[in-house]
Amino acid sequence: MIRNLRLTSYGNCRVQHLFAHRRVTTPSATKIICFRMADLQPNNVINGYRILSVIGSGKFGKCYTVQNERRAGATMVMKVLRNIPAEEQAYQRELEVLRSLPQTYKFATFIAEFPIDANYKCIVMTYCGISLHKLRLRNDNGRFSLENTLRIGYQLFDLVHSFHSFGWLHRDIHSGNVTLTTDQFHRPKLGIIDYGLCVPRNGPPSTDVLSMWNKSLYANLGLPFSETDDYVTIVFLLMRCLNLQPLDRGDKPFDRPLFRAAQKAQFHHSPKTFLSREYQWIGKLYTLVESQRYTGIDINAVKTYIRSVNRNFDPSSDITHAVRNGLVIID
Ligand SMILES: Nc1ncnc2c1ncn2[C@@H]1O[C@H](COP(=O)(O)OP(=O)(O)OP(=O)(O)O)[C@@H](O)[C@H]1O
Numbered sequence: 332m333i334r335n336l337r338l339t340s341y342g343n344c345r346v347q348h349l350f351a352h353r354r355v356t357t358p359s360a361t362k363i364i365c366f367r368m369a370d371l372q373p374n375n376v377i378n379g380y381r382i383l384s385v386i387g388s389g390k391f392g393k394c395y396t397v398q399n400e401r402r403a404g405a406t407m408v409m410k411v412l413r414n415i416p417a418e419e420q421a422y423q424r425e426l427e428v429l430r431s432l433p434q435t436y437k438f439a440t441f442i443a444e445f446p447i448d449a450n451y452k453c454i455v456m457t458y459c460g461i462s463l464h465k466l467r468l469r470n471d472n473g474r475f476s477l478e479n480t481l482r483i484g485y486q487l488f489d490l491v492h493s494f495h496s497f498g499w500l501h502r503d504i505h506s507g508n509v510t511l512t513t514d515q516f517h518r519p520k521l522g523i524i525d526y527g528l529c530v531p532r533n534g535p536p537s538t539d540v541l542s543m544w545n546k547s548l549y550a551n552l553g554l555p556f557s558e559t560d561d562y563v564t565i566v567f568l569l570m571r572c573l574n575l576q577p578l579d580r581g582d583k584p585f586d587r588p589l590f591r592a593a594q595k596a597q598f599h600h601s602p603k604t605f606l607s608r609e610y611q612w613i614g615k616l617y618t619l620v621e622s623q624r625y626t627g628i629d630i631n632a633v634k635t636y637i638r639s640v641n642r643n644f645d646p647s648s649d650i651t652h653a654v655r656n657g658l659v660i661i662d
Contacts, residue, residue: 368393368411368451371385371393371395371411376400377397377409377447377453378443378445378447378453379399379400379401380397380398380399380400380407380409380443380455381397381398381399381400382395382396382397382409383395383396383397383398383406384396386408387462387507389507389525392410392411392412392413392418393410393411394408394409394410394411395408395409395411396408396409396458397409397455405457405458406458407442407455407456407457407458408439408455408456408457408458408459409453409454409455410425410453410454410455410456411447411451411452411453412451412452412453412454413450413451414446414449414450414451414452421527421528422452422454422527424526424527424528424529424530425454425525425526425527425529426441426444426454428499428526428529429441429454429456429526431497431498431499432497433497434457436459436512436513436514436515436520436522437490437493437494437520437521437522437523438459438494438522438523438524439456439457439458439459439522439524439526440456440457441454441456442455442456442457443455459510459512459522459523459524460510460511460512460513460522461510461511461659462506462507462508462509462510462511462524463483463506463507463509463510463511463521463568463572463661464505464506464507466511466659466660466661467506467571467572467574467661469655469658469660470660470661470662472574473574474572474573474574475572475573475661475662476651476662477573477641478641478644478646478651479572479650479651479661479662480569480572480573481637481640481641481644481646482646482647482648482649482650483509483521483568483569483572483650484565484569484616484637484646485634485637485638485646485647486520486521486650487504487509487521487565487568488562488565488628488630488633488634488637489630489634490521490522490523491504491523491561491562491565492628492630494523494561495532495558495561498531498532498533499526499529499530499531499532500529500530500531500532500537500556500557500558500560500561501523501526501528501529501561502528502529502530502537502541502550502556502560502561503525503527503528503529504523504545504561504564504565504568505545505564505567505568505571506568506571506572507525508523508524508525509521509522509523509524509568510522510523510524511650511652511659511661518649519649519650519652520650521650530556532558536555536556537555537556538553538554538555538556539553539556540552540553540588541553541556542588542591542592543591544567544576544578544579544591545564545567545568545571546560546563546564546567547559547560547563547564547595547621548592548595548596548598548599549624550563551588551591551592551595552592557624558627558628559620559621559623559624559628562620562628562633563617563620563621565620566613566616566617566620569613569616570610570613573610573613575606575610575613577598577605577606578591578594578595578598578605598617599617599621602614602615602617602618603615612640615636616633616636616637619632619633619636620633634646
């Protein structure tokens with residue numbers, strides 16, 4: 332305990348010292364700045380935000396939960412990113428999307444932005460809860476129940492539809508970017524985060540090759556990204572919820588883009604051959620979503636189909652969760 336306190340206060344001094352020097356504009360003062368990621372420890376204060384804990388790291392940086400030091404209350408997220416040209420576009424896009432979205436539990440929204448030094452910068456945004464990826468790994472069998480998977484699918488089609496209505500295609504929907512949060516009535520709901528890969532919905536066609544397991548065949552081939560490609564990723568996310576990896580059979584080089592595209596093409600042609608009998612519904616859901624590629628999604632038709640998977644069960648009901656050893660879990 333005492334050791335922790337010492338470490339914390341060392342870290343605090345260092346960061347405050349750093350900001351004191353940032354206010355001085357002489358060249359010699361600039362040289363003193365020597366921020367390291369290691370300075371971001373629980374209890375340190377950066378620009379008025381007190382760090383609570385690390386919640387994740389990704390391609391672009393590290394994320395922390397923080398609280399405003401002066402107005403303790405809501406937990407927020409601080410994303411710390413390296414200041415390098417290769418990441419500038421994603422950084423600017425994330426800011427643009429955060430600023431454009433309405434204040435709701437469904438999406439992260441903008442709170443603040445500031446540089447730490449010449450090498451690092453931060454975005455502070457609203458906190459949207461725990462990712463489905465983390466929640467799934469809390470279960471011994473690494474999966475959610477069929478009922479909760481259907482509830483997740485039922486909600487996600489509406490959620491992505493709502494995201495599109497604000498003018499963006501997400502392009503990176505996966506279980507690490509979908510969170511379990513609560514609405515204003517404290518009911519469990521899903522949220523979508525991480526907007527660095529977004530493109531405007533009605534902008535110039537985006538033809539990046541997105542060669543990833545959870546992306547559509549079309550995105551893997553670099554064809555213009557459309558709403559349908561975001562919806563197709565929901566189908567792959569549902570497979571993950573059930574810990575299914577039908578495209579990655581372990582015996583082939585699935586990590587190679589060309590091989591992956593070929594596998595995707597086979598799946599696209601005949602999803603049922605990749606899935607056992609109890610999971611045929613996922614293949615049919617995939618085909619239903621893809622069949623609407625050129626007509627525009629009919630969300631009600633998709634939700635009606637999800638309802639039909641188990642007629643004794645209502646997928647619009649709340650996702651069931653519990654607390655085990657102090658951690659929220661979804662069964
Ligand atoms: N607003 C938020 N609310 C809750 N958790 C968040 C939020 N933003 C980020 N996180 C957490 O931090 C993790 C990494 O954040 P994010 O996905 O934005 O980073 P990234 O560097 O863009 O990662 P990726 O590899 O997914 O592109 C997320 O998986 C999530 O656990």
